[in-house]
Amino acid sequence: MPQLRILGAGREVGRSCIRLDVNNHHFLLDCGIDPAATGPKALPDFSGTSLENLDAIFVSHAHLDHTGAIPELVRRGFKGKIFMTLPTLALVKLLWQDELSIMEREWPKEDRLWSSKEMHQVLNKLAVPTTYHELFKLDSISVNFHNAGHILGSTMTELMYKDFRMVYSGDLGTSSNHLRYWRTEDLAYPDVLICEGTYGGKNRKSREETSKEFIESVRATIESGGKILIPTFSVGKAQEILKILKDSWNKMPNTEIYLEGMAIETLRIYEQFLIYMDDKVRRAYLFNNINPFRWGALRTFRSISERKRMYQGDCPCIILAPSGMLRGGWSIWHMIRIATGEKNLIALCGHMEEGTTGHQLMTGARNFTLKDMISKESKEIEVRCKVAHFDISAHAMHNELCNYISKIKPERLVLVHGDEASLRALAESVRQHAGEIIIPSIGEAINLEHKPLPAPKEVHVEIPISQSTSIIVPKNFSMRVKHHGKESFMRAEEIRSLINNR
Ligand SMILES: [Zn+2]
Numbered sequence: 001m002p003q004l005r006i007l008g009a010g011r012e013v014g015r016s017c018i019r020l021d022v023n024n025h026h027f028l029l030d031c032g033i034d035p036a037a038t039g040p041k042a043l044p045d046f047s048g049t050s051l052e053n054l055d056a057i058f059v060s061h062a063h064l065d066h067t068g069a070i071p072e073l074v075r076r077g078f079k080g081k082i083f084m085t086l087p088t089l090a091l092v093k094l095l096w097q098d099e100l101s102i103m104e105r106e107w108p109k110e111d112r113l114w115s116s117k118e119m120h121q122v123l124n125k126l127a128v129p130t131t132y133h134e135l136f137k138l139d140s141i142s143v144n145f146h147n148a149g150h151i152l153g154s155t156m157t158e159l160m161y162k163d164f165r166m167v168y169s170g171d172l173g174t175s176s177n178h179l180r181y182w183r184t185e186d187l188a189y190p191d192v193l194i195c196e197g198t199y200g201g202k203n204r205k206s207r208e209e210t211s212k213e214f215i216e217s218v219r220a221t222i223e224s225g226g227k228i229l230i231p232t233f234s235v236g237k238a239q240e241i242l243k244i245l246k247d248s249w250n251k252m253p254n255t256e257i258y259l260e261g262m263a264i265e266t267l268r269i270y271e272q273f274l275i276y277m278d279d280k281v282r283r284a285y286l287f288n289n290i291n292p293f294r295w296g297a298l299r300t301f302r303s304i305s306e307r308k309r310m311y312q313g314d315c316p317c318i319i320l321a322p323s324g325m326l327r328g329g330w331s332i333w334h335m336i337r338i339a340t341g342e343k344n345l346i347a348l349c350g351h352m353e354e355g356t357t358g359h360q361l362m363t364g365a366r367n368f369t370l371k372d373m374i375s376k377e378s379k380e381i382e383v384r385c386k387v388a389h390f391d392i393s394a395h396a397m398h399n400e401l402c403n404y405i406s407k408i409k410p411e412r413l414v415l416v417h418g419d420e421a422s423l424r425a426l427a428e429s430v431r432q433h434a435g436e437i438i439i440p441s442i443g444e445a446i447n448l449e450h451k452p453l454p455a456p457k458e459v460h461v462e463i464p465i466s467q468s469t470s471i472i473v474p475k476n477f478s479m480r481v482k483h484h485g486k487e488s489f490m491r492a493e494e495i496r497s498l499i500n501n502r
């Protein structure tokens with residue numbers, strides 16, 4: 001009997017990791033860290049899991065809350081294969097390098113997890129790059145990756161064993177970003193759907209409205225001579241914000257925009273995979289050579305002194321710097337300098353995890369002790385600049401999650417990757433679309449005893465053609481009918497009443 005065990009992301013966002021035991025094989029769906037924690041506390045709960053006996057890991061996408069613990073698994077004896085798409089492999093390399101330098105720079109020595117040795121072991125030997133819709137087999141188990149539209153290379157994982165079929169959503173994208181949107185056509189009626197619920201119960205304003213407010217706020221700050229810090233995830237969010245800025249750049253006063261740290265290399269990877277973007281972006285690129293993320297005003301710093309010089313002058317500018325929740329990195333370095341100027345703006349974008357500086361800033365804290373990553377000094381900072389929050393997210397919002405689940409109609413729905421209130425709100429809205437809904441806690445095991453596929457829940461209409469024969473068609477069926485010399489489309493029920501009333 002297949003079984004799931006929740007090692008992470010049960011009633012929380014972070015350290016996504018689910019073990020699937022099927023036919024004496026043991027797999028992990030993702031293996032991430034909690035971005036708000038350090039040391040072993042950041043890891044999934046591996047107790048009760050024999051790491052040497054794991055056969056493979058299926059990686060949904062590169063974000064660290066889905067991949068950050070993989071090198072640690074290798075350090076602890078994991079020797080299996082790790083399946084991910086090619087863009088995910090390219091992105092994961094950058095994200096791990098960055099995480100490694102954050103661990104070395106900012107974590108206490110005893111808290112540090114894996115080293116570059118394990119990271120390279122994964123990248124050189126264990127990782128298997130795959131692509132969408134390229135069914136691969138592991139013994140009697142077949143796996144298929146589908147586009148999830150969340151960040152470049154993100155997947156939904158479909159796994160089949162005999163007549164058991166399971167879908168894992170990973171993180172789901174939103175319709176208004178620059179990537180191809182997910183489709184559900186090939187995924188309907190699985191035995192189990194494990195679905196994320198980050199935005200359960202929460203809908204956002206339309207992307208157009210949020211982008212307008214964001215651009216307005218940026219424009220007003222530049223006009224008043226202020227500098228703007230946009231802390232951003234390097235992967236996904238940075239490109240989304242660049243695209244929003246580029247699309248509205250003609251409304252902006254003349255200024256420069258600086259891209260920092262890993263967001264620079266990430267942009268190069270995005271540019272290599274423009275074919276993964278939505279139709280409009282692909283067409284513009286293929287036929288008119290338009291790069292959606294890059295334009296003349298985009299700059300990078302070449303040195304620390306160049307950065308310092310920028311702060312000596314009064315010129316307004318925009319800085320996009322990781323990390324997105326102000327956990328460390330260049331965004332903290334710039335925050336130390338930007339926060340004290342009243343004309344300046346810190347524009348927070350998207351979800352801020354509790355415990356991060358970004359969350360504290362968003363919820364009103366104004367006094368911080370921040371570590372300058374270059375000088376290594378701790379500085380007391382009073383935030384006097386403007387702080388704004390814009391809900392620009394790469395995640396599907398509540399309505400999109402409901403739409404996704406209502407189309408897939410699983411026998412069992414397992415909701416993860418959200419706080420408990422969000423997952424309960426989502427469960428409430430999709431109750432009629434799933435046989436059973438489970439909101440598991442960390443450590444919980446779920447037996448997936450196979451149940452036969454439910455009969456289609458459609459109502460049928462019987463249309464008599466003679467006294468002894470009828471045809472039975474779905475209620476919504478319609479066909480072209482000639483009645484009194486006039487042809488029109490009629491629905492099944494109309495045809496039946498027509499025949500019955502002859
Ligand atoms: Zn993600």
Ligand SMILES: [Zn+2]
Binds near residue numbers: 016063065066417
């Ligand atoms: Zn995630």
